[in-house]
Amino acid sequence: MKDIQRLFPSEDGNGERRDELITLLTALLKNMDDLKDINQVTLGPPKKKSSDFYKHLTTSSFVPQVGGSFTDMIDSMTDLMKGHPFQSRNFLTNVLPMASTPGLIGQFTASLLNGNNLWDVYGPAGAEAETKVIAMMSKIAGYDSERSWGYTTWGGQGAVFTGLRLAIAKYAPDAVAEGVPNNLYVFSSEQAHYSLLKSAEATGIGRNHVIKVRTKADQSMDEDDLEEKLIKVIEADGIPVYIVATTGTTDNFGIDNIQQIKATAEKTTRAHSLPSAHIHADSALGGFYAFFNDYDFTTNSLQLEDDVLQGLQKIQLRMKHLHLADSLCFDFQKLGQTPYVTSLFLVREKQDLRLIDLDASESPYVGDRGYGDYHTSYTLECSRMASSISILAALNLFGIEGYQVLLANYVRVNLAFRKELMERLSNISVTNHDNPGPVTAFRLYAKDLDWQMESAGRLTKQQITDTNQRNEALFEYFGEHRARIFLGDTKKFDMVQYVDGDSLLPVYVSKVFTISPYTETEHMSAVVDFIEEAVKYTEKVEEPILC
Ligand SMILES: *Cc1c(COP(=O)(O)O)cnc(C)c1O
Numbered sequence: 001m002k003d004i005q006r007l008f009p010s011e012d013g014n015g016e017r018r019d020e021l022i023t024l025l026t027a028l029l030k031n032m033d034d035l036k037d038i039n040q041v042t043l044g045p046p047k048k049k050s051s052d053f054y055k056h057l058t059t060s061s062f063v064p065q066v067g068g069s070f071t072d073m074i075d076s077m078t079d080l081m082k083g084h085p086f087q088s089r090n091f092l093t094n095v096l097p098m099a100s101t102p103g104l105i106g107q108f109t110a111s112l113l114n115g116n117n118l119w120d121v122y123g124p125a126g127a128e129a130e131t132k133v134i135a136m137m138s139k140i141a142g143y144d145s146e147r148s149w150g151y152t153t154w155g156g157q158g159a160v161f162t163g164l165r166l167a168i169a170k171y172a173p174d175a176v177a178e179g180v181p182n183n184l185y186v187f188s189s190e191q192a193h194y195s196l197l198k199s200a201e202a203t204g205i206g207r208n209h210v211i212k213v214r215t216k217a218d219q220s221m222d223e224d225d226l227e228e229k230l231i232k233v234i235e236a237d238g239i240p241v242y243i244v245a246t247t248g249t250t251d252n253f254g255i256d257n258i259q260q261i262k263a264t265a266e267k268t269t270r271a272h273s274l275p276s277a278h279i280h281a282d283s284a285l286g287g288f289y290a291f292f293n294d295y296d297f298t299t300n301s302l303q304l305e306d307d308v309l310q311g312l313q314k315i316q317l318r319m320k321h322l323h324l325a326d327s328l329c330f331d332f333q334k335l336g337q338t339p340y341v342t343s344l345f346l347v348r349e350k351q352d353l354r355l356i357d358l359d360a361s362e363s364p365y366v367g368d369r370g371y372g373d374y375h376t377s378y379t380l381e382c383s384r385m386a387s388s389i390s391i392l393a394a395l396n397l398f399g400i401e402g403y404q405v406l407l408a409n410y411v412r413v414n415l416a417f418r419k420e421l422m423e424r425l426s427n428i429s430v431t432n433h434d435n436p437g438p439v440t441a442f443r444l445y446a447k448d449l450d451w452q453m454e455s456a457g458r459l460t461k462q463q464i465t466d467t468n469q470r471n472e473a474l475f476e477y478f479g480e481h482r483a484r485i486f487l488g489d490t491k492k493f494d495m496v497q498y499v500d501g502d503s504l505l506p507v508y509v510s511k512v513f514t515i516s517p518y519t520e521t522e523h524m525s526a527v528v529d530f531i532e533e534a535v536k537y538t539e540k541v542e543e544p545i546l547c
Helices: 015-035 053-060 070-081 101-113 124-141 155-171 195-203 223-235 258-271 286-292 306-319 350-356 388-424 451-455 461-480 521-546
Strands: 149-153 184-189 210-213 239-246 278-282 327-331 343-347 428-430 439-444 486-490 509-513
Touching: 015 070, 101 124, 101 388, 124 149, 124 286, 124 343, 124 388, 149 155, 155 184, 155 195, 155 239, 155 278, 155 327, 155 343, 155 350, 184 195, 184 223, 195 210, 210 223, 223 239, 223 258, 239 258, 258 278, 286 306, 286 327, 286 388, 306 388, 343 350, 388 428, 388 439, 388 521, 428 451, 439 461, 439 521, 451 461, 461 486, 461 509, 461 521
Parallel strands: 184 210, 184 239, 239 278, 278 327
Antiparallel strands: 149 343, 327 343, 428 439, 439 509, 486 509
């Protein structure tokens, strides 16, 4: 038994055992540092994987009869690190953040305590930290923190899901007991995250009851189309219960106008004597820009450059409406720079959560005792990790200003990238030009074509398909050379109309997503060099086919 006890932290706080743990951590950190290279986006060279890589793992993996040593364990952990993506300056693929040091220490603290965030008797640290971060971020979002509530959950997707649970329960309080009525409908823009589809399925509403609303040139929801579609549903005896307003779309940082969406929805439902639909701001990604809601753009204490300031102000004009949403989300594992998964779901009115809460008598193990005041029986999870501890550590260490500096730099770097890209590569269009933010989407065209024409529906079906192919070739090149500069791509950036037909076609674009604190404006020339090289290469490949 003594041998087994050595696999645990000490019971009595002895220094020797602590030193053992520190030695292991030092070894692990050192091994990771040895693999780092600022000119690579992986830890060491990328792993070469044969086509039967996972199959081989399946056949060759067994639980060892006798456990190994700590040294073996560090070796095997280090092996897992090898070839792993790493967020150095050229890591520009998507919103996969580098976990900050406060975020890591917070997570480590939560793991050391290993409390269960389900109940404050089992996880007092989590309950305390969670209460604090709910209040802190409610204030940032503009909620009244005396009325709001929330919890940390399984991702931005979990937030979209619980928003829908609330929406159903608000319209049909009996639904929690009787099941969901079959005439409920939910709405989001074409640019929204697919979370809503899964949520519709899982709540029993059904994916066919998800109505997609068209977007405008800036990739935000078209309120006129929303109104039309709401009316159409209502006239067919459907009930609109839930509208997801995406505030910062994942591919192009389009920001829905919550104020207008809410006004449109309320006008429409009221006219048909229906209750208001629940509005969820899917602010998982973009909500962090609410850190600028109280920034004084006139005195500009951070001395931000004019173009950065204008970009931020444009974002803030939309983010200031966050508080109008009935619920919202902050994915700290995105722009909050904490480890996976640290998503915070907030509701404006805490009493909404009562609608989906379990009765105390239904959770007999915990919560209905005479002790403990904090029992999260409204969450879909039972046991919960205390990810709020990581969030708390990050919020306290960065402060509002720290986040402002980081978030402003993402805007700055993207503006610099767009400028240089446009100056140097005339057959590339930035397709989210209207959206300053952490991401730039761009698309390669044949001579004389561009995004302006395409998004206005002035290209033919063939031209759009050809352009998609051209961009797919670019993806291939980027993918093959991703160890150097890791760009992102998407095959459904937007849906466009074309002149010789009346359906919609998807648009393929590449993306630069800045998520590393180490990416700065001076690194953008090399990125444009890389894109130029890829364009030249794909053109060369194409020539023989064209001739
Ligand atoms: C990332 C993202 C999601 C999904 O969040 P997870 O944390 O991955 O579950 C949902 N909506 C938006 C807008 C996102 O950016």
